[in-house]
Every structure is written in C-alpha cells, then in structure tokens.
Amino acid sequence: MAARPHILLVDDDERLRTAAGKVLAAEGYRVLSAASGREALEILQQAAVALVISDLRLPDLDGIALLKQARELLPETEVVMITGHGSVEKAVEAMRLGAYDFIEKPLDSAALLKTVAKALEKQRLASENRQLRRQLQQRRGVEALVGDSPPMQAVKQLIRQIAPTDVHVLIQGESGTGKEIVADALHDLSGRRVQSLVKISCAAIPETLLESELFGHERGAFTGAAAARPGKFELADGGTLLLDEIAEMTPQLQAKLLRVLQDGSFQRLGGTREIRVNVRLLCATHTDIPQAIEEGKFRHDLYYRINTVQIVLPPLRERREDIPLLAGHFLRKYAAAMGRAVRVIAPRALDQLLAHLWPGNVRELDHVLQRAVALANGDTIRGFTFAPTASRDGRAAVRDESGISIPIGATVDEATKCLVAATIEHCAGNKLKAARMLGIPPRTMYRHFSDL
Ligand SMILES: Nc1ncnc2c1ncn2[C@@H]1O[C@H](COP(=O)(O)OP(=O)(O)OP(=O)(O)O)[C@@H](O)[C@H]1O
Ligand SMILES: [Mg+2]
Numbered sequence: 001m002a003a004r005p006h007i008l009l010v011d012d013d014e015r016l017r018t019a020a021g022k023v024l025a026a027e028g029y030r031v032l033s034a035a036s037g038r039e040a041l042e043i044l045q046q047a048a049v050a051l052v053i054s055d056l057r058l059p060d061l062d063g064i065a066l067l068k069q070a071r072e073l074l075p076e077t078e079v080v081m082i083t084g085h086g087s088v089e090k091a092v093e094a095m096r097l098g099a100y101d102f103i104e105k106p107l108d109s110a111a112l113l114k115t116v117a118k119a120l121e122k123q124r125l126a127s128e129n130r131q132l133r134r135q136l137q138q139r140r141g142v143e144a145l146v147g148d149s150p151p152m153q154a155v156k157q158l159i160r161q162i163a164p165t166d167v168h169v170l171i172q173g174e175s176g177t178g179k180e181i182v183a184d185a186l187h188d189l190s191g192r193r194v195q196s197l198v199k200i201s202c203a204a205i206p207e208t209l210l211e212s213e214l215f216g217h218e219r220g221a222f223t224g225a226a227a228a229r230p231g232k233f234e235l236a237d238g239g240t241l242l243l244d245e246i247a248e249m250t251p252q253l254q255a256k257l258l259r260v261l262q263d264g265s266f267q268r269l270g271g272t273r274e275i276r277v278n279v280r281l282l283c284a285t286h287t288d289i290p291q292a293i294e295e296g297k298f299r300h301d302l303y304y305r306i307n308t309v310q311i312v313l314p315p316l317r318e319r320r321e322d323i324p325l326l327a328g329h330f331l332r333k334y335a336a337a338m339g340r341a342v343r344v345i346a347p348r349a350l351d352q353l354l355a356h357l358w359p360g361n362v363r364e365l366d367h368v369l370q371r372a373v374a375l376a377n378g379d380t381i382r383g384f385t386f387a388p389t390a391s392r393d394g395r396a397a398v399r400d401e402s403g404i405s406i407p408i409g410a411t412v413d414e415a416t417k418c419l420v421a422a423t424i425e426h427c428a429g430n431k432l433k434a435a436r437m438l439g440i441p442p443r444t445m446y447r448h449f450s451d452l
Helices: 014-026 037-046 063-073 088-096 109-138 150-162 179-188 207-215 251-263 289-294 300-306 320-338 347-355 361-375 388-393 412-426 431-438 442-448
Strands: 006-010 030-034 049-055 078-083 101-104 169-173 197-201 240-244 280-285 309-313
Touching (some): 006 037, 014 030, 030 037, 063 078, 150 179, 150 309, 207 251, 251 300, 320 347
Parallel strands (some): 049 078
C-alpha cells in the first residue's frame, strides 16, 4: 500500500466526520468519508483503504455488519470501531469478529491518533508478510529450480514423481548446483510439508557434537549437557530430515546411522529409552560416493540405505542453455532487491556468461549477477567480471602443484583463462612475470585478462 495510507471514516454524524477528518489529515493521512454502511462498502471496493474507522451504529448496515463484510472482502484492511455510551458489549463482539480496537465517543484526538498509528502499523506488517509469503509461494516446489535444459527437465520430473513417496533420496551434484533447492522441493511437494524440514550439515559440526545433534542427549550425558535435548531426528518427526554433506560423516557415526536406519529406532546419548520416529531422509553430497567407498571412506551398506533414489544435478557447464534463464532470474531478483533499473544484459556480456566455465556453478552465477547489478549504471549490463578465485580453485579446472587439468568440453577461451589465472597465481600475482612465462606481451595480459 502507498506510503500515505487511505483511511475511511464512516459515521452518520457529519460533525464528527469533519472533526476527526481534520485531525487525521493534519497528520498526513489521506481521509475518505462515508455517511452510511453502503456508501462505505462502495468506497472500499474502489479505493485501497488501509484502515476503516466506523461507528458501531449506522443508519443502514450496522457497524458489525460492515466490519464482517470488510474483513471478508479485504482481509488486508484493518477496522477500528467507534462506540457510543454504554455499548461495550458490542465493542467486545466487534473485536472478536476481527476489529483491531475501539475508541469511545466523544473522540479524543490524541487517543484517536495513537490507535490509528498502531492499527496502521499492524496493517503494514501483515500486508508485508502476505506479500513475502506470496513471493515465496510463487517459487515453491520445482518452480524454485530455474532451468529448462533437458537434464533439468528430467530432474524436475523425477522430483514431482518421488516427492509424495517416503523413499530415501540421495542428492548429488557439485557445489552450488542447487542440491538444497531440490531438498526443499521434495519436502514442499510431499504430504510432510505441514511438518518441518530439518537440515543439518555433517561437515560443519565436529563429530562428537554431531552425534548429539542428530540423536539428542539426556541431561548429564557428557560434560556441559546441563539439560536434556532432542536431536534433529526427533525434531523432524513426521517431516523430513536433510543430512547435508553426508560424505563428511566419520566411520563411527556412519555405523550408528546405519543401525538407526535398520532398526528404525535409537536412544539419546546417555539415555536408555528407545525412540521411534517417522522421518523421511534426504542426503546431499558433492562427493563421488562410489569412489569414497572404494577408498574405504564410506560404508557401502549405508550407501545402499540412503540411496533408494538418486538425483544428480549436472554442473552448470553441462547445461549452458540454462545460463540465460538463470541470469535473467538473478538480474530481476537483485534489481528488485536493490531498487535498480537494470533490465537488460547486452549480447556481448551474455556471451561472456556463456563462455565462462562456472566452477562454482549456479551459486557463482548468482554472485556474478549480484555484483553486476550493484555496479550497473543505467538499464544495461555491458560486461561481467569473474572472481579470479572462482576460475582457479573450482573442481572444473583441477589444480595441483605442477599444473592444471582442463576438462574436455571447455572452450579455448576458458582453457586460456584457466591457464593465465593459474600462471598469475604461480607468480604470486605478478602479471608482468606471468606474461613473460606465458610468452605473451604485457599489453595483451593487461588488455585481455584485466579481470584475473
Ligand atoms: N536451478 C536453480 N535455480 C535458481 N537458483 C538456483 C538454482 N540452483 C542453485 N541456485 C541458487 O544457487 C545457490 C546455491 O544453491 P544450493 O545451496 O542449493 O547449492 P548446493 O548444491 O547445496 O551447494 P553446496 O554443495 O555448496 O552446499 C543458492 O543461492 C540457490 O538459490
Ligand atoms: Mg548445500
């Protein structure tokens, strides 16, 4: 609603309308007025009214009927009732029916303004919340996954198919490919959406803590366990549990998790009570688990338990046709968030995005667009800069002490960029030295690789 909200004053007493109207207008509110309930309803259907202040007793519809209709027609509009002498009971009924408050006659200016300010603040917060919720709902489920490439279409189809079931899902994909969005979508499209989706990263928490985070502990289970606490499995009861970075779990904890999945029950640390929960398990990882199994780092029996269905998110470089869509999505998102008028990506700039290797996948694209929108002048983005680290430390171009390995499928431009970036790094940032090593003129270095 506009910065200066409309207030609708409804009373058949013209003197009261005029007096209250003056008080409100002096505060900067825009005031509309109506002498009857019907007149009020007509106005409500046309103007965006944030607040109705209405007498309880009106010539046609009474105030209560107006309140009911207003709440039904316009749930975002607040209503304050004006009560005459001795109509407290009716005022209470009005509050029960959703009126924000009531003010008594004769109207006191200060009390009126105070009530109006509070009612409008509530109205503003509620309408902001509704708007946020609407925005979120728009991008619920698979809609949150931007991308129309064949592999993404297949991923979305698979999500729709398995979301309503209780099968365990392993979500695999390089860092930044959208594994968490897939987990959100699986939960949102399941019957469990009314319960919680609980997330925990096995990489972020030390092993000793992770066990009690997952399974909870009783009081005194270990030093510092002053009170009993339920674990994530209990918190997710009836809902979904996402174990992120599952490959980072230690062998001991893998063994315990396997037992829990086999038995369907567990005990809190330091506890004896068997706890049974109904949890749908999702696991995510960027690690190649079959390889981790071969290296003895992951239990194959646990792998079979958590991997009833696998969703593999391809890296962004393998679905380049999604880049324009994703770029447009982030452009609109950040332009709106920062209040910028940027609308367009120039063709040359889009070519840059299409040529980049995206070792950080969609997350990197997100950051590149965010930076570009923040730095943009006018309505067009004419060029992008890529964070040098992104093209150096990603898994796409693998680096070790002696060199880099560039995957087949990379373009010459990307390969060149990776080599130049790695050489600059090898020369501790000294671009002149790097140019000499690469056998290119310093001018070329500064002109073509200024962003590295
Ligand atoms: N298909 C997509 N559409 C829209 N946004 C996406 C998409 N994929 C990823 N993102 C965005 O990219 C960022 C990274 O996504 P997410 O956190 O799901 O990645 P991840 O695979 O879990 O990475 P990590 O392994 O590093 O945890 C988020 O901001 C997410 O909103
Ligand atoms: Mg993640």
